[in-house]
Amino acid sequence: MALVPLNLLISHNGRSSRQHITCRYKCGDACSKPAPNTSDNEYFGDIVKRMSRRSVLQTAGVTVLAVGAGSVLAACSTGSDAPQASSSTTAAPPETLPGMKFDAVAPNSEDAVVIPSGYQQGVVISWGDPVLPGAPVFDVAKQTAAAQRQQFGFNNDFAAVMPIEGQPGRYLLVNNFEYVTPQFMFPGYDAKAPTREQFDIEIAAIGMGVVELERTPQGGLRPVMGRYNRRITADTPFTLTGPAAGTDFVKTAADPTGRTVAGTFANCAGGVTPWGTVLSGEENFHSYFGAAEGAPAPNKVDADRQDRYGVALEPTELLWETFDPRFDVSKSPNEVNRFGYVVELNPWDPNSTPLKHSAMGRLKHEGANIYVTDDGSVVAYTGDDERFDYMYKFVSSKKIQPGRDGAAMANNMAILDEGTLYVAKLGSDIPAAEIDGSGKLPAKGSFAGTGTWLPLLKSGPGGQAESLVDGFTAQEVAVFTRMAADKAGATKMDRPEDFEANPKTGKVYVALTNNDERGAPGEAAVDAANPRNDNKSGQVLEITDDHTGTAFTWDLLLVCGDPAAADTYFAGFDKTKVSPISCPDNLAFDSHGNLWVSTDGNALDSNDGLFAVALDGPNRGETKQFLSVPLGAETCGPVVTDDFVTVSVQHPGENDDNSIDNPLSRWPEGGNGTARPSVVAVWRDGGNIGV
Template structure:
């Protein structure tokens, strides 16, 4: 397949390539509205705070890591790396790439295909509408029903986890969440002003999660109708646990106990726990809740709470509120308070009820990912994916139990209900005058600093809790976490998305996707961790954390974008020898300790993709593109093992100028086929990935 190289010299006046239609359905078009965080938390550029580095504790092994989307832009040599471009003169020849990164970088392109390095193979694992349960019919876009969708793979897959099935060679559970539906790319002849009841029911069924047994074969991963296969939807019962459960803030007419929530929506990234369950984050849940045109405004206190979470008292894009009053904020005011949590699923028991953990707080969770200290303390890291919102961690008061027996699993599934929730405040010794919004490195040669985790909420057994923020009750901290973090003085970040801890070093990495409002009129200006105004391409934060404690140090590993531009930084690595990368979204690690990044909405005019970054030694900062996804698509859910990479290809073909009736993409079917979100497996002919 011919790769279409694009011009290396890219204007940073461009915006994210994410289409408006994607924004409308995925996040309620949040970037077109004022940021919900209107607090005046202090800038930290002029605050000096000395915090010593702590010895990083060693992590226990984590089964799987995940997620993302991305792409880049450069004229490339035969190995896919830039042939020109940097504001500095080329240095000496780069060292040999580290193990796991010895592949020819894929050139930026605009193919309607998944493009992988030479010598690698790929195959689709499963696509939207493929049967997951035995009684599900084959996919037929012209005859789709809600009953069929409840047994089929859902829409817009995001996170993926791959869990080995003990005692069965080459068999795994593939656990995938389904972030959102884009009805204009699902239903031929769709009328956005008047969706039908059946289309609403299909949308409900296309959300949630899928559990699918897969078999590793010479042709990739193949779905199996296994006994663990399961569909979770937007009306599957969940148990609400923690300080919010049973309180007046979450009780509804349909659920007067405030403990059983129907469904989960807008599940973005996630993680696999060391005890074998799957976590998933409810992110842009706000876009599902609305009201009829002209509906009466809620009480002032309710309006404040809705505004801080970006909820509008107006018709939504999907108009679910016209079919079920629980999505209408004027008819079921507390229903919205039952979404925005980290959910936990036990994929090994198809009859189990999944859980929503309110002790981890309620905000736009990209994900929650786990690190375990040497003494068994569990630490969960999470980002609130909105412009100028915050980074959080939860430190358990219970220790993880070893073993895979039912008693250990049951105990471990309560770990995220008891502990302390914190929010991050960052500081830096860099003088404020050296952070001018241009991204120019300060005199010290790097963006770095220290930080403190500020406690918000201490949760105990049976939902007992103590607020650690004056004037806010425990249940209010759990349900309206953003207000508590505002009052605590947390640092406003540029869309903190995925957190991942390196299993080899314990360092924690955060994807900060972008923020083109940074430094705008009336908006917060730059600081050392968010050093660019009009930040279109994002950055990667590296944290050396005292995991169970409250202090940390931090560095910016990458300031993303076109390496030819002066405002980009690749940990000091020669920028003539890296792949351009824009809008990092989700993170994963390989067994060699390399960081893998997928990006979402590449601002450099190329398809999104997946990248590997070296973290140590002379290669630190080396960035190479491993694959790109089709037109209009986002790369999500990367899983990187020694001999297999899988990615979720989300929203292929989504474009403001197209629809299912006038498609931009025909991937993966080709011909006259329907563009379908899918999981793709990539492997190397006769060898391991990048070796």
């Protein structure tokens, strides 16, 4: 495979490698617009000027755990006055941990999925492949909305691979289809004059899908026409639950009860619940709603609410508002309030109606993931993926019932409707003068601190709820959660995306992808958890949480970027022995307790990829690249098992100077084929992953 010069991976605005066209269709060009959070919430520099370490701990109500030796060692970088990781040639290097025993993939710009030696790969399913009986074979020149409703959707993101009980080698694959980029779907597309058929295809191409899989004799995975197969689109009926349901904020002419929502879209990451359902986060929903030029402005209250979510009275990129008035905020102002929730799907019942849980708040949910305490309490963690937005958790007041029978499933699918929603406020005793925006480690040798979960909303049976924020009703907190969190005083973070709890230790990890406005004039200054100005490469936060309580401690596990740069940190591990990593996005764990990180928008002039990270002992911080994805693609939805790894390859070949008529990528078909978002499986010849 011929290499493409690295300088062809053009950076949007000189930041990450995400292309402008991706920003336009994926997030409504949010990175080129002012951040919606204009609150004046404190940052750490304000806090530590007034609070000693003792007062921070008293406020948090928690004793700080002793920091392991691995995490207090400084990064091995030139020009840092902080303690350096040992570079002694006499000390034996730590033995590679199980799960990470593979040859690291080097940074590259190949138009291929690149994997370690000794491993095999295969495409599992691609955009347009049949999902339902009767679906036609994909033909890019003969697309129809009817066909797309029976086919695998576009730009697959989150994936769950769920074993089918009693059927070895059989699984359910559940996918999100996050967004559409019509220039890479339709030959001859005219962005100024899309057709009705193209609109109908786009409605059918996003949402979610369920596909049965089976292991192949070679070790890969392939789809089968099973009884669970299903497509969910931007007009599939959903039931809205919790405090928002039935309120005036969500009632529309098409749904005067405010309880049945047409569709889901902008579905980014997600999670699998212990009771066997799948959670999906509605993220950049705002970009689907607009209005014609000159549309009358709403009153100030509604305008402020729209602004806080990035909704604008202007034509959208897709122009859906010209085909369906529900996407026109001047004609149906409440429709946008029906999106931005955590969605729950029962993939084991193809006839079930999926839910939208308003008790978990309305924001740009990257996804949601569950941790269950020893007493059966359920805690769901979720991030609001925007510059300077917040981290949340929901603690249910209900307990899990075992099994998947009717009574158990009915109980468990209501777990996320009753409980308390919190938002995170972080602090640190690191002197403000030691957080100067350069990323230089403080004198203590690591970035660490304490935090408090601030209560926002308490929800009960039947949508009953109590606001825990002065000046907000319970219904306002559920629908305009960002504004309630502003009032509560949450900490502004650098794009909090995926949350994952380590099933072995209970520690919680957060991917903070990047924030090139950190420290800019008029924006939030650096703090200990977000320590770099113009943060192009992001970081990974580690939280030791009192899961059902309100206190936690935190450390930065990784400060991502070029290991040779002084502003990067790998938990004290020798930086000459790690893979470069930039823009962490989705997280997963293997059976050995290693963290796996997929990336989006690599700012280091190479393709995005999937990385394994050691968390304990002398290997803590060791980072190894397991695979890279093709040109222009993003690595999404990693699933890591002992037998195989799967990733979603999203938007391959998406580049400002290209289109389906002038492609940058031909992956996965090659030759004269069309670039198609796909799920890929990787397995090892005659053995398990990484051992």
